[in-house]
Amino acid sequence: MYRSRLQSLEEKRDTRNATLIFIATIGLVIGLGWFTFKGLPKLVVYLSNAQSKTVDKNDLIPPPPPTFSVAYSATNSATIDIPGLAEPDSMIYLTQNGDSAGKLKASADGTFVFLGIALKSGSNSFQSIASDASENQSKPSSTINITFSDKMPEINIDYPTDNLKISTKRLEIRGATDQENRLTINDRWVMVDSQGKFLTTINLNPGENTLVFVVTDRATNILRKELKVTLE
Numbered sequence: 001m002y003r004s005r006l007q008s009l010e011e012k013r014d015t016r017n018a019t020l021i022f023i024a025t026i027g028l029v030i031g032l033g034w035f036t037f038k039g040l041p042k043l044v045v046y047l048s049n050a051q052s053k054t055v056d057k058n059d060l061i062p063p064p065p066p067t068f069s070v071a072y073s074a075t076n077s078a079t080i081d082i083p084g085l086a087e088p089d090s091m092i093y094l095t096q097n098g099d100s101a102g103k104l105k106a107s108a109d110g111t112f113v114f115l116g117i118a119l120k121s122g123s124n125s126f127q128s129i130a131s132d133a134s135e136n137q138s139k140p141s142s143t144i145n146i147t148f149s150d151k152m153p154e155i156n157i158d159y160p161t162d163n164l165k166i167s168t169k170r171l172e173i174r175g176a177t178d179q180e181n182r183l184t185i186n187d188r189w190v191m192v193d194s195q196g197k198f199l200t201t202i203n204l205n206p207g208e209n210t211l212v213f214v215v216t217d218r219a220t221n222i223l224r225k226e227l228k229v230t231l232e
Contacts (some may be wrong), residue, residue, distance in 0.1 A: 035222050059134040063087035063151060065141040066112070066128045074147040074168075074218035075119070082114040082126060090130040097125050104128070108175075119148035153217040165230045166204075173211070174199045182216045204231040 066086035086092050086106045094101040094114055097157045124146045130138040157175040158165075179182060179196040190200045202211075208230050215223040 060136065061131045063090050063130040063135040063138045065138045066092055066106075066130050068126065068128075068142060070144055070146065072147060074149065074220075076148070076150045076219040076221050077119075077148045078148065078150070079116045079118050080146065082117055084112055084128070084141075084221070086112060086128075086130045086134060089128050090132050090138075092128055094126065096120075100125070119146065121148055123147050135201050146228055147219060149217070149219040149221065152221055152223045153178060155181075155183070155213060155215045155216045155223060157213065157225070157227065160227060160228045160229050163230075164227075165232055167232050169204050169231060170201055171204050171209075171229060172199070172201050177215055180218050184214045186195065186210075186212055204229060206231050 021069060037155045064087060066084050067174050068082060068084045070080075070082060075103045082094070088106060088110045090106050090110075091103060092106055092112050092114075093103045094117075096117065097120065101117060102114060104112055104114065126144055126146065127143045155175060155177040156174070158161070159174050160171060173190075175184060175198060177192060177198065179192055179194055181192060181196075183190045183192055183198055185200065186202065188200075188202075190197045190198050208228055211227040213223075213225040213227070215225075
């Protein structure tokens with residue numbers, strides 16, 4: 001009787017152990033399945049990214065010099081944006097008048113933009129280099145020069161004088177401004193020669209005539225001046 005009871009206890013223990021082993025096996029299978037469908041793709045992505053970030057020590061080819069895409073050479077704005085193109089994902093270092101003006105990473109398509117670069121009064125010279133993941137550096141880029149000026153242009157009108165009264169219908173207008181300035185008189189473009197002088201004629205109407213001079217410099221600063229001339 002004792003032996004029979006002992007045998008019964010052993011059978012229960014074996015059954016319990018078998019149940020525990022079965023449950024553990026099911027849990028392991030479920031865990032492996034979860035990892036396969038959820039964790040494995042993440043692991044693959046992680047390993048792929050890690051591999052892509054590995055620096056290639058055998059890469060000795062420097063990137064090409066960056067290029068700028070600035071469409072003007074003068075401005076009256078105290079700050080500007082400087083866009084450009086370089087090797088994708090390279091680091092771009094910008095200098096302004098020989099001093100560091102910042103750095104940034106080019107995008108995956110190679111474009112970059114330095115935002116809000118403060119200009120100094122007068123000429124500003126910009127140049128850049130690119131550095132790739134293997135720390136190869138490009139040759140310096142071409143230099144661009146941007147002039148900053150917020151001063152109004154000047155004009156000297158030699159003839160006519162303000163409130164002039166004349167009896168001839170045809171009026172000669174002459175004076176001088178900076179040779180690079182654009183000049184209009186009553187919305188008509190007037191040529192300025194290499195010395196900054198201008199000479200033109202207009203026909204007056206009887207009575208009071210208003211002459212409107214508009215001078216625009218390279219930095220798009222605009223000066224407007226008016227004169228009155230009366231045809232008697």
